[in-house]
Amino acid sequence: MMIYNTMTGNKEAFEPIHRNRVNMFVCGPTVYDEAHIGHARTYIAFDVVARYLAYRGFGVFYLQNVTDVDDKIIKRGAELGITTAELARRFEGRYLEDMCTLGVESVSLYARATNHVPEIIDQIKRLIEKGYAYETETGVYFDVSKFPEFGALSHQTPDSLTKHRIEPDPTKRNPADFSLWKKREEKLAWDSPWGKGRPGWHIEDTAITETYFGPQYDIHGGARDLIFPHHEAEIAQAEASSGKKPMVKYWMHTGFLNINGEKMSKSLGNFTTIRDLLTRFSPQAFRLFVLSTHYRSPIDFTEGSLDQSTRSLERISNLVQSLNDHMKNAVMESYEADEEMVRALESARGKFLEAMDDDFNTSLALSVIFDLVRDLYRYIGDEKSSKNVLSQALNLFAELGGILGLEFKAQPAGKLGLTDDLVELIMEIRQKLRERKDWMLSDEIRDRLRDLKVIVEDKKVK
């Protein structure tokens, strides 16, 4: 199994530190606002990574932080006139709901920054003791000049990192030095050896990973924009405080999600939240959309491509529906075509896993599924299908769908405010009309139901 490692810029054979256990950390959200579809892209991608590792027999511990202390949270809380804790809990709750809707269910533990302040303080203390950090009137800073590897992940040398957009704190020795502890006399503050204050941006992640994983672990993930400075800072803090290198064996980064070819940002007004997305498209269609591009590539969100994904998903769901229908009438017989079909099923699984083994190539893995879909349509089109083959096929779709977090099921009618029984009743009456060849009325029923988003697809009248 190969994983592309941002640190080395190469695909590397995946070998966890502890035989078949995988410790994996992905940077979670700062909970000051609704989660957007960029978050969704990244977390769906890593959900599939975790699912696949588990499928491959690894014991996966997937840890994610929730940053609930930050300038933006404080600012937003003040705007809304609520405490930072209230604000953070509100958006944390909404974030978890969104993830649940999107089928992101592989995370083993969510860890709040504010629940790990003692560990954060402890780590900062060690950094000062070892001479990697220094205190000024405004806070505690990491001295980048003491850590020559700073910049390795983003492939930059420390002296090239002199540009800055935000005016650096004047008490810092070097503009590239970053904050570990901010001295603040605000409501949201903790006691520390350096007086009241709160953690800097990067330290919560290394304190959390050290708590649960120790100084070294297997996979650290996040979106590309976190490579610098966030992940560089994490490496510096963790490796300097523990003395162990490397902190992380495999660095994985997802590509950005753009909207209509533009970066998503509040100032451009193209900021789309997960909730907004889900009023227009199904979570499953969005997952398919995300997985049809490799996780490292940028992906462009447009209405058109989501429509495409919706239809693509229907192609698979329609097949699974047909397989289930055939199951009802199938007999325990075997046919000539069976052997070939069973071989195709096995071969599809093999190719699917081969694609996933190659740095989680979900796009290629999906093409294997679509090839199989066509083969199965051919198979059941011959009207001779054995129960054995059909159930093997259905099991395979459940198995592979489970890896991708896709269910391949038709939308249930219940969601539309109609009970299944009522729809069944209408179907039965309409079927009688069709037997009498009352096409006018049966077509009208079909059209009217379509207006209600109930799609009727007829088979041959016997």
Added chain:
RNA sequence: GCCAAGGUGGCGGAACGGCCACGCAAUUGCCUGCAGAGCAAUACCAAACCGGUUCGACUCCGGUCCUUGGCUCCA
């Protein structure tokens, strides 16, 4: 300026030194009472441009042009 990724058919999007990706959309045929679903077939040289290597390049090498992202807010 520095660093990184990339330019593939009408669209989305993979792999690969020579063979059909796959999906969506389109056209035709089959099937169907019709529609849908589905099957089959078709789409002039699909590969940003210019050189080179090679029997052969979308795929390798060199150069040019362009796009996007990061450079301490950011999944």
